[in-house]
Amino acid sequence: MLKDFDIFISQLKETNQTLDFFCDFEKISRHVNDIKLSLCMLNSLIGAIDLRKSVETIWLRDQSAFSVMPILIAARNYKNKKILDSESNCVDMDGLFYSVDSIMSFLTGTGLGEILQKREITNLVDYVFGIETGLDTNARKNRSGHIMERTVSNIFTNANITFRREVYSSEWPAITHALGDDQKRFDFVVETPFTTYLIEVNFYSGGGSKLNEVARSYSDIAPKIDAIDGFEFVWITDGIGWWAAKNKLQEAYNIIPNVYNLTSVEQFIKTIKNN
Secondary structure: OOOOHHHHHHOOOOOOOOHHHOOOHHHHHHHHHHOHHHHHHHHHHOOOOOHHHHHHHHHHHOHHHHHHHHHHHOOOOOOOOEEEOOOOOEEEHHHHHOOHHHHHHHHHHHOHHHHHHOOOOOOHHHHHHHHHHHHHHHHHHHHHHHHHHHHHHHHHHHOOOOOEEEEEHHHOHHHHHHHOOOOOEEEEEEEOOOOEEEEEEEEOOOOOHHHHHHHHHHHHHHHHHHOOOOEEEEEEEEOHHHHHHHHHHHHHHHHOOOEEOOOOHHHHHHHHHHO
């Protein structure tokens, strides 16, 4: 079947987002449960008339409980994070939880102490669940790619195609030699008696410089792989984000023989079965 770029780009889908795209509640629950005990101890700070005395009580019982406090201000990755203290000294945030004085400085400086005393938060476990839900939205840009991988995996499985996932190019000396310093991890590998297909998949619902970089990179490695007897590079991509990088996609489409989207991937399935 002859390739037709105009048909290819007209088939690109607006989204691949399913309802489970928005929040990974399993991961969120796991993060909360990991620190739930400490959060329950810190709950005693809620409504405290004498906040320092309440901090001292927890400190005497379990000093490690305060190590979870950064998540209360939505700062999960705080190790080695520098901040300015009240005297404009540059200090490590993770050094603020090793004394009652520094903990009080944290509560006062962030405004969290006042929030707790006024009972504007009623339960820190529920509060942190909300924070983790908000932070999880940062993972959405990566989640779209994972959904695409899952979609392709389901397509292969339903077509009874045997495949492997996340396979490194170093597995084949000829590929290693061809790519040189450009060692890669391929999303999928499908092996037939005559051909080994090295497959990359992605989905872009929005534009950006990354699309140009991806198209340029695949345009470079595909001819190197295809030149090796018994190997072919395959790119399965979709998403209307490519409309903003149409020219670069067309260049790659003309260079790479095996480019498919979620509509045309059935052609690839037929090729595999015929092989």
